[in-house]
Amino acid sequence: MSIREIRPRVWEVRKTHGHREDGRPRTLYKTVHGSHADAVAAEAALTAQMAAEPTLGRGTTLRAVWGAYSGSRGQRLAPKTLSVYTWVMGRYWLPMMGDMDVSAITRADVQRELLNSGWSRATAIRNRRVLSTVLTWAVNEGWLRENPIRVGGFEYPQADEPDYDADPFAAIEGGRDVWGAQVALAAMPRMRGLALEPAWLMCVGAGLRVEEALAIRRADVRRVEIGPREVTQLAVHHAVPDVGGRRATKTAKGNRVVGMVEPFGSRLWEIAEPMAERLDPVCKVTPSRQNKLWRLYFEEPPAEWHPRMAESRKAQGRLFGLPYIPLSRMRATHATLMQEAGVPDAVNSLYHGHSDEVAYSHYRRPDLDAAAAKTSDWLELVG
Numbered sequence: 532m533s534i535r536e537i538r539p540r541v542w543e544v545r546k547t548h549g550h551r552e553d554g555r556p557r558t559l560y561k562t563v564h565g566s567h568a569d570a571v572a573a574e575a576a577l578t579a580q581m582a583a584e585p586t587l588g589r590g591t592t593l594r595a596v597w598g599a600y601s602g603s604r605g606q607r608l609a610p611k612t613l614s615v616y617t618w619v620m621g622r623y624w625l626p627m628m629g630d631m632d633v634s635a636i637t638r639a640d641v642q643r644e645l646l647n648s649g650w651s652r653a654t655a656i657r658n659r660r661v662l663s664t665v666l667t668w669a670v671n672e673g674w675l676r677e678n679p680i681r682v683g684g685f686e687y688p689q690a691d692e693p694d695y696d697a698d699p700f701a702a703i704e705g706g707r708d709v710w711g712a713q714v715a716l717a718a719m720p721r722m723r724g725l726a727l728e729p730a731w732l733m734c735v736g737a738g739l740r741v742e743e744a745l746a747i748r749r750a751d752v753r754r755v756e757i758g759p760r761e762v763t764q765l766a767v768h769h770a771v772p773d774v775g776g777r778r779a780t781k782t783a784k785g786n787r788v789v790g791m792v793e794p795f796g797s798r799l800w801e802i803a804e805p806m807a808e809r810l811d812p813v814c815k816v817t818p819s820r821q822n823k824l825w826r827l828y829f830e831e832p833p834a835e836w837h838p839r840m841a842e843s844r845k846a847q848g849r850l851f852g853l854p855y856i857p858l859s860r861m862r863a864t865h866a867t868l869m870q871e872a873g874v875p876d877a878v879n880s881l882y883h884g885h886s887d888e889v890a891y892s893h894y895r896r897p898d899l900d901a902a903a904a905k906t907s908d909w910l911e912l913v914g
Contacts, residue, residue, distance in 0.1 A: 533545050533546055533574055534567070534570045534571070534574055536567075537562075540564060540565060540566070541562065541563070541564055542562070542563040542564075542565075542567070542569070542570035542573075543561075543562055543563075544561045544562075544563055544570055544573045544574050544577060546574060546577040561573050561576075561577060568606055569606075571602050571606075572602055572603045572606045573603075574602070575598070575599040575600075575602035575603035576599075576603050576672070590632065591632065591633050591634070591674060592629060592630050592631060592632065592633060593624065593625065593628050593629050593630075593631055593633045593636065594625055594629035594630060595633075596633050596665065596666075596669050596674055597620050597624075597625065597629075597665060599672075599674075600665050600668050600669070601613070601616070601617065603672075604668050605617075609772065609775065609778065609781065610772070610774045610775025610778075611742075611772040611773060611774040611775060614774045615661070616661050616664070616665075619657065619658055619661040619662075620661065620662075620665070623648070623658050624658070624661075624662050627644060627648075628640070628644075633666075633669065633674065633675060634675060634676075636666075636679065637679055638679045638680055638683070641659065641662065641679075641680050641685075642685055642686065645658075645659060645685060645686070645687060645688070646686060646687075646688060650688060651688060651690075652687050652688045652689065652690045655687045655688055656687055659680060659685060662680065663678060663680050663681055666678040666679070666680065666681070667681055708856055708860055708863070709856065709860060709863045709864050709867050710735075710853075710854065710856060710860075710861070710864045711864075711867070712868055714853060714854065715735055715864060715868070716794075717853070718850060718853055719794065719795070719798070721849050721850055721853075722849070722850070723798075725828065725846050725849060726814075726815065726816050726824060726846070727814065727816055727821060727824055727825055727828075727858065728798075728802070728814075729744070729747075729799060729802055729803075729813045729814035730744040730745055730814040730816065730821065730858070731858065731861060732791070732795045732796075732798055732799045732802075733747060733765060733791070733799065733813075733814075734858060734859075734861035734862055734864075734865065735792075735795060735861040735864050735865050735868075736763075736791040736792045736795025736796055736799065736865065737765055737789045737790070737791045737792070737795075737796075737865065738789065738862050738865035738866060738869075739765070739767060739789075739862065740770065740781065740859070740862060741818075741821065741858050741859050741862075742770040742771055742772045742773075742781075742818065743767050743769075743770045743780065743785075744814060745770075745771040745812065745814055745816065745817075745818055745821070746768075746769040746770050746771045746777060746812070747765055747767070747812065747813050747814070748809065748810050748811060748812055748813065749803055749806040749808065749809045749810070749811055749813060750766075750809040750810060751765055751766040751767070751768070751813075752764070752765060752766075752799065752800065752803040752813060753766075754800050754804070757790070760793075761797075762790040762791065762796060763790070763791040763796030763797065763799055763800045764788055764789065764790050764791070765788070765789050765790075765791065766788055767780060767785065767786065767787050767788070767789060768780060768785075768786045770785075771818055772818055773818035773819045792865070792868065792869075799813070821858065822857070822858070824846070825857070825858045826855075827846060827847050828846060828847070828848070828849045828850040828851075829848075829850050829851060829853070829855045830847050830848055830851065831848055831851055832847055832848030832851055833847060833848070
């Protein structure tokens with residue numbers, strides 16, 4: 532038995548693998564204080580340590596590496612992240628490569644699967660990242676000498692070509708993954724009164740992650756005077772993902788106080804101020820329901836409205852005609868608005884609670900209409 536509880540919450544972990552030069556079994560021991568899951572993680576770590584030999588990875592399958600990863604590193608991931616990794620590995624990589632010697636997996640093997648498995652472009656990109664994360668951990672833990680897919684470009688499936696013949700403007704606007712200022716402002720009156728309105732206001736007006744917005748309570752919202760302006764501030768300190776329940780924020784800098792952009796801040800304060808219970812969530816939608824409800828807003832409205840129709844169905848089509856993007860992309864919309872206003876990336880990074888300063892070039896989607904208008908005004912002045 533490799534795991535034994537020697538007294539309450541104290542475990543002895545023992546792993547035996549092969550033999551030493553003198554013929555004695557090669558055994559490692561470790562005492563672990565904590566839960567059984569902590570002991571399982573320690574067992575996986577000992578397994579990884581034993582694999583750190585000149586024959587790195589040989590005779591060890593990808594399935595075994597994944598088992599060690601999920602039992603060790605995986606226990607330190609957010610529950611939602613681990614559930615995504617578990618699904619990707621179990622659904623895609625383990626059926627295809629699970630029984631392969633992990634040291635024999637090549638870049639060409641992975642590239643072939645990326646193009647020939649019928650995945651969408653987004654799925655292929657995500658799947659490669661998950662596998663690369665697991666292989667990088669295997670290198671760090673001594674299972675492999677190198678991760679063959681960590682760096683360098685990969686070819687991915689092409690995205691579907693939109694129908695430019697039917698309506699070229701709709702095809703281009705519908706393909707955008709960030710709303711500009713005009714679309715965000717046009718959506719505001721349509722969002723009024725919807726169940727997801729408070730979360731949407733916090734994402735687009737303050738750059739919160741959806742899981743952070745769903746964790747904001749009445750006590751976490753205040754209205755203060757800063758110079759000549761009144762500003763709605765949010766105290767961000769927890770998140771509510773769809774797996775694992777309420778937890779701490781995602782990064783070390785996730786605990787922060789942020790001011791909301793107007794007019795989104797004023798509207799959120801209008802919603803939050805009358806709330807009687809200070810620990811009640813401002814947005815009452817559950818994480819498991821928010822994605823389905825958000826999609827409902829973009830569906831075509833029903834031809835007829837029935838008196839007994841559920842309140843949630845009455846929200847159908849409120850954003851119909853606007854370019855669909857996931858609610859999670861409103862965070863990127865906020866970053867774009869701040870960039871357009873000239874806010875430095877370093878400040879933007881702190882605003883969003885990133886653990887390190889990041890480049891926002893992949894977020895930015897400039898408001899080209901506004902740029903054209905500014906240029907036109909300038910030409911009139913010099914003309």
